[in-house]
Amino acid sequence: MLGMPELPEVEVLRRSLEPHLVGDRIERVVVHSPALREPIPAARLRRRLTGKRIEGLRRRAKYLLIDLEGGETLVVHLGMTGTLTLDGILAPPEIAAEEQTDPHEHVTLLLRSGRRLRFRDPRRFGLFFSLPAAKIERDRHFAHLGIEPLGGELTGTYLHRHAAGRRGPVKPFLMDARVVVGVGNIYSCEALYRAGVHPARSVARIAAVRWEKVASGVREVLAAAIEVGGTTLNDFADGEGKSGYFQIELEVYGREGEPCHRCAGAIRRIVQSGRSTFYCPKCQR
DNA sequence: CGTAGACCCTGCGCGC
């Protein structure tokens, strides 16, 4: 399985759902199985969501934020295997036919339009809860989060400054959400390949010019993935129920032993912080 | 304080 919902996938989902959801209204909240990484607060959701109009969809890091009339915000995180699909006109027949018999469907929101917004997550790494919009910034899921990678703040200078006083390798540093959000395992590998920086290189040993390349590597690989519609995943489906679709070409991730597209040398795999890292030992120093 | 590791969970690929 290559990849999972990372920032580009969530952003693509947001864009695809927004025009269909805004203006619709949540008629009923049905929680089929509350068991997730954190239990779904069924009673609160029923109380705060029922009857509310959907005002807009935002994204913060990999969280999808659905703003509702009255100031409540529905927070959805897809974890590794979560999907959010809108059925009715838009869902593929096999999903529509399953109705609520799908054992992995955790929540169904019945909308006034007659459509249903379904959240399913077999591996249960996702999150589904709500809170007042005004409290998001102070909520423990959001309070520590760093900058958005595509908001214009991600520069070499920013990374260089945040690396000061730190010692670890650059790849886990890039994945640290306190520094910059939304850079997961796949895209951190791809960004460092683009930048020509070795994933095990200490952040204390990266010069300003190279930090600039790391920053642009992150920005460019994420922007490219969003443009293409997110990387394809077996488990991922966009808001209209299509499973995966187009895919940006991954240069290193999942390509251990295969030839580097630039130098033809073998891509190598190592483990950092318990996670697979792929890189080209010749092109990345 | 900064970093490393455990944990949550199930589908799937692989080896025997």
Added chain:
DNA sequence: TGCGCGCAGGGTCTAC
């Protein structure tokens, strides 16, 4: 062919 094992991993919490 069938089965069992180990890997996949974001985010939060705990341990050092």
